[in-house]
Amino acid sequence: MTTATTRSTQHVRPDDFRHRAACRSIDAEVFFPTAVRGREAERQVSAAKAVCAGCPVRAECLTWAITHLPDGIAGGMTEDERRREQARRRDARRRRRTPERPAGGTRAEVARVGRAALAAGMDVQEVAATFLVSLRTAQRWARSTTSGTRGRGMTEGSRGGHRAPLQISHTATQAGTRAEGNRA
Template identity: 50%
Template sequence: MVGPQWMAQAACRDLDPEVFFPIAESGPLREQEVTRAKEVCAGCPVRAQCLAWALDALPYGVAGGLDADERSELRRGGEKIAAEDLTALQRWSLQRGEVIAAGRRALAAGTSRARVAQQFGVSRRTVDRWAAALTVGSVR
């Protein structure tokens, strides 16, 4: 099988991948293209797994219900997407793995541990474990 196993369950599995890579650079046409792609993502049973994958592996296009700019903001540690914004955006169906990955990225980007705990709705102890894992990971 090509790609992660969850891809076989994706709503987009039989669609032309070009649907998720808008041709227009800006304006109403781009908005239409992005909206079309996000509509596919909206009903996808593996949207959270796709988003986790896209945050790590996909610099362009729409995946996991987010466009490249939205994923970029999330990668930057969510300084622009605060906890209250994530709630307003239905927290983008982030599951445990995505929350951990996003929290670690926030720490790596220099966001304070207290802010990360608040933003992701976890305890300070959990954030300390994430930070410890980053330290261990950087030694490798």
């Protein structure tokens, strides 16, 4: 392999979507309209979007353009359309990540998920409304989430509450031993 061949293959990445894009042989100026508004602007935008419409890597291009290309048309969208799409995707991610009250969950389960929601950045009032608890309870969860009570030997359900940690009663253990002894 010659040095010239080696250099030319170094910047060709076959996994890069741009090598399969419909626009790779089109003048880049098509994707940066010069007209600001009116029929000419609509015509220029339509010409660029027509190239994108038949592109086999349109989705990859749009994802890349949302984060890397502030101007022009890419992925079949203008910069304003991409900003709205970015906001829509961000909102969709937030909605997916928002924990919900466990159906039929115990108080401990609801508290665990509520604390996780607070740790993820959910507002205390929103947690109270989502998990059907009082504002005071949500505030207590918030305090226990930030106070670092995790390593104090308390159980998950009792952390931050007024209840003592879960302990095994020695009398219950002894009663079980006596019952076994009576059977013998």
